[in-house]
Amino acid sequence: MRYCFVILSTVFLLACNESKTHYTQTQDEQSLRQLLQLPEHMPLPAIPEFNPLTQEKITLGRHLFYDKRLSANQTQSCESCHLQILAFTDGIPVPTGSTGQVLSRNSQGLGNAVYHSTFTWANDGFFELEDQLQVPIRADNPVELGVTDAEVETVLARFDEDPAYVQMFMEAFPESDSGASINKIIFALASFCRTMISAGSDYDRYLLGDDSALTQQQKRGFSLFNGEKFECFHCHNGINFSVSYRDINSNSGSLQFPFFNNGLYNLHGDGSYPAIDQGIFDLTSDPSDKGLFRPQSLRNVAITAPYMHDGSIETLREVIEHYARGGRLIESGDNAGDGRLSPLKSSFIQGFDASEEEIDAVIAFLESLTDYDFITDPRFSNPFEE
Ligand code: HEC
Ligand code: HEC
Known part of the structure; x- marks a missing residue:
């Protein structure tokens, strides 16, 4: 019963704070459905207004997801723990990060992550993929990809030196300065993860x-x-x-x-x-x-x-x-x-x-x-x- 109370009180607090709603209505339903190839029976997901979905961001995100250059020591990519053939899990109890540190949690499947209201196994503060994705990329304890403050410039330079990525970043973020940034990487990865919809069983x-x-x-x-x-x-x-x-x-x-x-x-x-x-x-x-x-x-x-x-x-x-x-x-x-x-x-x-x-x-x-x-x-x- 305690949960009911907590849930109800949250509803109440948020009802008093309408500015909290920030999901995009800017993309019309039809084009969003097409972009996601969303079957009829699946509801339209909530995409945050600050990161509208585009094919260019999805394409960039897909490349980054599979690219080991995204880890500081170039040994792991997102795929190391999220394999498509296992619905983006990895088949083991807990994974080991790029520097050898064993994580305490099981790798989560990414299918339909876009429909979750909170992210990870237990976090009451991650309401957007963009919040959560800081962790695998940037965290220093435990280390997943290990792009700590000291490593950021080195990692970004790898993408800035690759003409194919320069082009992809430009197309995905035409409004901003050219070049890679952690925010752009996170926005593109979040966009790619949002397209992983599983509705064909x-x-x-x-x-x-x-x-x-x-x-x-x-x-x-x-x-x-x-x-x-x-x-x-x-x-x-x-x-x-x-x-x-x-x-x-x-x-x-x-x-x-x-x-x-x-x-x-x-x-x-x-x-x-x-x-x-x-x-x-x-x-x-x-x-x-x-x-x-x-x-x-x-x-x-x-x-x-x-x-x-x-x-x-x-x-x-x-x-x-x-x-x-x-x-x-x-x-x-x-x-x-x-x-x-x-x-x-x-x-x-x-x-x-x-x-x-x-x-x-x-x-x-x-x-x-x-x-x-x-x-x-x-x-x-x-x-x-x-
Ligand atoms: C070393 C293994 C490892 C790597 C590398 C890794 N992840 Fe994960 N991922 C995990 C684990 C473990 C969790 C569960 C984390 C938790 O509960 O705190 C997780 C959770 C997630 C979630 C949350 C899913 C949900 O339903 O809440 C997303 C999204 C995600 N990972 C995407 C990525 C992306 C994108 C990358 C690459 C930037 C990445 N992961 C790299 C192991 C990994
Ligand atoms: C009180 C809420 C609750 C009920 C009722 C419940 N579950 Fe769960 N279930 C959870 C939670 C919470 C987790 C994750 C727990 C953890 O990891 O410590 C979970 C995890 C699972 C998992 C593991 C998923 C994974 O990917 O690791 C399966 C499978 C599952 N539940 C199936 C069931 C089935 C079948 C039933 C009915 C017999 C059921 N659950 C009833 C809350 C519930």
Whole structure:
């Protein structure tokens, strides 16, 4: 219930501050749909007014995404942790950054990121991709691409010395001085990421009226997923299966605190998570925020294992068994504790009796969210390998 209160109070605050709405209406719906190749059933995403979408920015962003020159030591690109064939995840629990530092969080899939209302696994201050993208490029702890203050000029010079990039930067940002800048790089990458829309799965075909696109078992799984026994839909709802959601028609304040503790850990019996990552608590220091993470979109989830913010669950079956138990039991070791008894877990994580046949059906439904067109679409592939 606390969440309802927090969410409602945010709505109230924002309702009093209308200047907060800043999504573009400058691009007409038709041209934006064309640029995104957005299927009929997908809502128009909210694109911030300060960075309107253009084909030129998307093209530049796509090149940068796949270019190792964007890391200080030229060993990694965005693709190092976000592979198209895995719906832009990387198949391992946690990745290693360009300088060898191991990150504490699992690489997120980027499909439909444009529909999330907050970014990363747990941040209540990142409302735009442009905010979030400072991190992989610029952060010094942990290091991903490692473009720290000392490295900025060197990295930008690489693009300024390459005639193909000089041309692309000019076309993407015709109004400004020529040459690369961190802001331009971030705006172009954000534009490219916004085009990564996944809406071509069997489930989408079903939504569009093809009743045979889902098997009987998948349909049963869909209704279990949306039923009061499994309760999945409370946190994974809507077209993108996450309460962290927005589109052009959303009230900008409605979903700014979409974070839940799903009972993954319960150290010391007080609901603590391993100290390396306690979610929203690490930003607020409020003990009741321990373990609050964003419900991930479940699109393409069958190909994005391992699961959760730390990649600590290997299979979808184990994920569902975790929810069925009402929290995860870790019997020994540093992280020992019974998540079912966590005083901080969400009231939607009560546990339930599920038969193997029901679990199979929910897994089959989740498999229907895999979008094979998305993971092979040439628009999102490495432009240097064309
Ligand atoms: C070393 C691995 C690594 C590299 C390199 C990397 N990322 Fe990520 N990315 C991650 C991880 C891990 C997360 C989750 C971060 C968190 O929750 O704090 C993430 C999260 C994101 C998100 C947020 C998605 C969401 O749904 O909220 C976006 C967008 C993103 N990365 C894009 C990029 C882009 C663009 C680049 C290149 C500039 C990049 N990443 C480079 C590992 C990486
Ligand atoms: C109370 C809200 C809530 C409910 C109910 C819920 N989830 Fe989640 N789910 C989350 C959160 C939060 C995360 C991320 C937790 C973390 O990483 O620590 C998550 C993560 C997941 C993941 C991992 C996604 C990934 O890419 O790593 C899967 C799969 C998943 N949930 C499926 C389900 C299913 C199936 C159900 C119903 C049985 C369900 N969830 C019910 C909140 C919820």
